[in-house]
Amino acid sequence: MYDILVNNGKIVTADAVTAGNIAVKDGRIAAVLAEGIEPEASRVIDAKGNYVFPGAIDTHAHLNDPGYEWREDYEHGTAAAAVGGYTTVIDMPLQNEPAMTNADLFDRKEEKVSSNAYADYCFWGGLVPDNFEDLKGMHDKGCVAFKSFIGPVSPDYSSLNYGQAYEAMQRIKEFGGRAGFHCEDYSLIKWQEARMKREGRLDWQGFLDSRPVIAEMVATVDMIELAKATGCKVHICHVSSPDVAQKIKEAQQEGCDITAETCSHYLSLTDKDVIENGPLFKCAPPLRSQEEVDRLWKYVEDGTFSGIASDHSPCSYDEKFKEILGNKIENVFDVWGGISGIQSGFQVAFNEGCVKRDICPSVLADSMARRPAKAFGIYGRKGDIKPGFDADLVIVDPEREWEITGESLLYVNKISAFAGMKGKGLPVCTMIRGNVVAEDGKITAEKGVGELIRRLS
Template sequence: MLDLLIKNGQLVYPTEIKYGCLAVKDGKIVDISDETSSLEAKKVIDAKGFYILPGMIDDHVHFNDPGFTWRDDFPHASRAAARGGITTVIDMSMQNVPAVATGQILQKKAAYLTGRSYVDFALWGALIRTNRAHLLGLAEAGAAALKCFMSEPSSDYTSLWPKEIADRLKILSSTGILAGFHCEDYHLLKSGEKACLRDGKKARKDVLAVHSVASEKKAVQELIGILRQTGGRIHICHVSHPEVAMLIKRAKQQELHVTAETCLHYLLFDDEDYLKRGPLFKCAPPLRSKAAMQDLWHYVEDGTLDTVASDHSPCTLEEKDESGPKGAFGAWGGLSGVQTTLQGFWNLAVEEHGASPLLVAKVLSENPARIFGLWGRKGALLPGFDADFVFLDAERGWEIKAKQLEYLNKFSAFVGLQGTGLPVATYLRGRCIYEDGVFPEKPQGHFMPAKLPEPIE
């Protein structure tokens, strides 16, 4: 007998949408059928009126746990993910104490998070100056990817110079291990900020001028040039501008192994939101012009930008303060968005642009699973995959309110946003982890080590 049978829902498969039923046993999808009369289950749910989407995967979150838990932590942030239809998150290797720089640290973090997460989780490993000898160990421990900054994020999480990036990509190229990059040019950022502060320029417009499109383009061009010489796989994080996306599109046309993500905030907000509404809208790279925001959508639609992530980067309200000696440069640069990515993207894609729900499933579930070594377990409604799925009411209108947020610090740039299409129930491995404001289960999330690719001959 089945554990669970979902019937009469609009099932969003990788290539089609059709009415049918989803059969679950022992946490796995075991059958997909148009016929329910011969199937018996302990629990049957009539999903008439709902889309059934594969569980969403947010491949770029900073949950700050362990180490910076006054900003957010896994119990709060993973509840937010579950409420938003996210069933797997991939947590970043920085903003942890210690940073995830070795396989041993990754294993300890995974063990520590057991019992603290409402959703399944994978982990990024670090790609920094001091852990060259630990890269293969991180991959063997199950790291989904290794994260590198081309600009300096902090004193302990060091960026790499171009020669160091080339060296690391040569090490990784024979294994197929993925390296992810924050692409902003180190020299342009450092020299620009230094000059602004020297001249007393500390306003929001000065932040935008320093974190320019030219800085992002320069870093991406340099990185693609390195990849052309070394081989391997790279993933470019949080693409903010269509000119950057065009560079990536050309690299893909040249059959380089490049994938890329953007974030919902780059598709919904523009630089005027930051200039007029304040540091809640500060992020890095920053929000771009309205025209750029609108044009960026086309690169999601044509597949250049493979995934849409939240880059959930929470903080306290005090950390968003601009009154310090560095002015706007001193305010925390990050947005909280893991809870609201699916509903916001559904409204943008399906309601505003008339796109198919297949696109939502592709960029928020299938592509992240394929890129980060989770495919076969996560990413689709297919037999043998984990029974992770989301009930979405395409007719339900919504407005994001602070009191509805599950974050430790209940504020977000997305508060006040309105739209249509809301996730109302989330299932992880066949068990309901969220339904209409209720979390019926204690944290049940598992660590999901990424599959280590076969060596490239």
């Protein structure tokens, strides 16, 4: 006898969409069954002909806990993730106090957050100029990758120069880890920012022009070359440009183990939103043109990306519109950069991809579950609908229409660039290791149901 049978589903995997049923036992998928085969189970969940996706993996989120819980915390951030269909959140080490840069801090963070999580979570380890000796220790604890910046970053975290990145990659390569980079060239952006200020261009077009595609391109191409030189596995974070994606694709075709993610906002919002609506749409790299959004989808479809992440970067209302940590916002360059999207990412990707562009749902199962799980060493437990995998399932009603409102967001700060967006296709039930954690936008499980997932391979 099984614990749960999810019946009447259209089961979506990276390979196919098939009518069938899924049997769950002890939190894992016990059997994937053909339509009509319905063994006994303690509980039956009727998928009503809707899609049943593998739980999505958010490869890039800032939950800000511990340290900046007034921006976001585990309770709110993982609840929002679960409602939205991300069953595993890979949490960033920065915007933590202290930033998670050694093995002791790994344990302290886990102790602080574990009783508050609704979704499963993994940790990115920190990679900063002075912690190279600590990388192996974090790897051994189960960090799935190491996050670094090749561009400007907030004062509580430091960027690497190319020399430091080279040494870090050599070290990470030795123990088989993966280095992840925010790729925007530091000097190019700093110069452009100064130039915009010199020219009095303190408007949103000035902000966009301060972070051109070439800044992203230069840093990405350099990281690809460093990856080739060192043999280190590399992940390129939040790619905003199809031209950058093309370079990554070419490196992949040469046989380099370079993975990359884009984000739902780069696949749906544009530079026009930044110009017209300002602060809530500020992020880095910035939003690009509609033509680039359309071309970026081609790289989702062809499998270049191992992740459609949220890059959930929450902040308070004041940090978008008034002041940050006591410093008054004088112009666009002072505004907090970041978009809150962990609750909306899946439905936005579904609407933009499967509804508007008629892309097969299998593409999303591949780019949001299977490929990220493989890239971050958790495949085998996460990322697929197969016997033995964790029963992380998301039922998506493809006909359900939605409008994202501030009140519907479970964040600490209920503000987002996605508020006001309308679309079709909504996660209506989220199961994590056999626990029904969310239904119809509401949490249905106890706090602490989410667990730390350590790297498997």
